[in-house]
Amino acid sequence: MSNPDSTTPVPLPLRWAGGLVAFQGALGLAVAVFLVIRAAGGNHHEDFISGYGTALWFVLIGGGVLAGGLAVYQGRRWGRAIALLTQLLLIPVGWSLLTDSNLPVFGAPLLALVVVVLCLLFAPVSQQYWAADSLPPDA
Numbered sequence: 001m002s003n004p005d006s007t008t009p010v011p012l013p014l015r016w017a018g019g020l021v022a023f024q025g026a027l028g029l030a031v032a033v034f035l036v037i038r039a040a041g042g043n044h045h046e047d048f049i050s051g052y053g054t055a056l057w058f059v060l061i062g063g064g065v066l067a068g069g070l071a072v073y074q075g076r077r078w079g080r081a082i083a084l085l086t087q088l089l090l091i092p093v094g095w096s097l098l099t100d101s102n103l104p105v106f107g108a109p110l111l112a113l114v115v116v117v118l119c120l121l122f123a124p125v126s127q128q129y130w131a132a133d134s135l136p137p138d139a
Contacts, residue, residue, distance in 0.1 A: 010075035011129050017120035018073025020113065021083040024090075025069050028062020031055075072121075080130060083121060087114045 010018075032055045039051025065086050071079025091114055098107030120126065 008129075008132070010073070011123075011125040013120040013123040013126050014075060014129060015073055017083060017117050017126070018069050018071070018079065020069070020117050020120070021072055021079075021086060022066050022069030024086060024113075025062050025064070025066025028058050028065055030062075032058035032062060075129065077130065080121065083117065087117050087121075090114050 035051055035055035035058065039055065064082060068079040068082025068086065072083050073079075090110060094107045094111035094114060096107070097103045097110060101107070
């Protein structure tokens with residue numbers, strides 16, 4: 001394996017993967033904002049806690065995914081588990097949208113995005129970077 005020093009730049013595939021995962025997290029936060037606005041406006045037929053509680057859930061998960069994506073973008077090791085787990089959890093969501101929900105307009109792009117991120121995370125240059133003995137500080 002290679003042994004980069006702390007000035008080794010983060011490979012481009014990891015930068016792309018990190019950016020895409022951060023985008024997924026930002027979308028989660030956007031959904032949270034939408035849910036809060038909808039709950040505050042009374043434009044839903046659910047219990048009070050459903051709107052705000054679901055929004056809180058999206059803030060927690062979306063914020064974590066956003067943080068993981070930014071970590072991957074910066075080449076920090078701890079972000080790759082979040083990025084990988086997010087993609088693995090989105091596979092059945094995309095498949096369900098594609099098949100059971102009859103929403104291929106959402107399912108197909110989601111599955112395509114998941115495949116792209118997984119390919120970027122497992123690209124040979126990405127694997128070599130993660131396997132290095134020394135990464136940037138706080139990696």
